[in-house]
Amino acid sequence: MNDADKPTTDTTTTTMDEIRFAVLGTGGIGRRTLDVSKQKPELTPVAACDRHGVAIDHDGLDVDELLSATEGNIASDGGTTAVKESGENKGVAASSQAVSTETPIDDVIAESDAIDAVLIALPNFEHDFIPRVADRFVEADYSGVLVDVLKRSRVIGMLEDRTDAFESAGITFVCGAGATPGFLTGAAALAAQSFVTVEEVEIWWGVGLKSGYEDNRGTVREDIAHLPEYDIETVREMSDEEIEAVIDEHDGVLEFHDMEHADDVLLERAGICDAEDVTVGGILDVTSDEKPTTTTVRVTGTTFDGERGTNTFELDDATSMEANVNGPALGYLKSAVRRNRGGEYGVFGPAELLPGF
Secondary structure (H helix, E strand, O other): OEOOOOOOOOOOOOOOOOEEEEEEOOOHHHHHHHHHHOOOOOEEEEEEEOOOEEEEOOOOOOHHHHHHHOOOOOOOOOOOOOOOEEOOEEHHHHOOOEEEOOOHHHHHHHOHHHOOEEEEOOOOOOOOHHHHHHHHHHHOOOOOEEEEOOOOHHHHHHHHOOHHHHHHHOOEEEOOOEOOOEHHHHHHHHHHHHOOEEEEEEEEEEEEOOOOHHHOHHHHHHHHOOOOOOOHHHHHOOOHHHHHHHHHHOOOEEEEOOOOOOHHHHHHHOOOOOHHHEEEEEEEEOOOOOOOOOOEEEEEEEOOOOOEEEEEEEOOOOOOHHHHHHHHHHHHHHHHHHHHHOOEOEEEOHHHOOOOO
């Protein structure tokens, strides 16, 4: 949607390249996003929260202090297991920049007039959780950018159902903007340009997390929910000990096939291929930082002159999961802010726009 009459984010105190952003959730993805942002001088993190506290500073958070204070405070699930303590408070509240609160998201929303973009780095343990978070920004008349790194295909439809509300509010929402979906979805869209007909898109990823479940609880839990004998509801109710038992059963290496991953519907909505022609799988190794397999995108199709071929895109094994999730997430956030300031609102997938460097 492009409508100059719609509300736009207040940019009177920033240039087109300066972006003030907030992070909802300071688990593995949220923390690493804040860390990566230190290398991006045009990005200023002004708010961060978890379910225990919120830190807000419109001049910019002291990221090093926040990360140091919250080290070891990553929440393990939707609320059944307590986070570890650090000092007198839990989570973000341990930071000298933060305050304890029972309404962290509402506290960020209350300051959102001064926030250009919000990265929703919250595990989507309930299918409608992230869409409901978006609803709260709409209800508060927020005008700006919302970006998530969700993985589940069915959530995309819930966000698309909110397109009219986002457009009316002046919100540009980018869904599935991490590694996969996100980075690899965009790579597939580029690889597809050689063909007039795309027959198949195969995404195969490899992630090594030597830091293990302890420091990547939300990510590992969401991945376990993709195993055939589990689902989101089951995993959400499992204790840390039960999750660790599943990991031990697989000797720390989990292999996934035919995952319900949002790459399929995101490529379909971009007109690349039908969702049923996309397959996603991969290997997660929580015992080593080395990737257990090379992350690869294969796009097979037919060219305009009738030739059938396959374009292959590979990530270098030296690029970490952190780099391939958080770099693209901030890149898509930057592109979305430019779209938003240009008056484009609604729901976008990663295959519909390229991330800004």
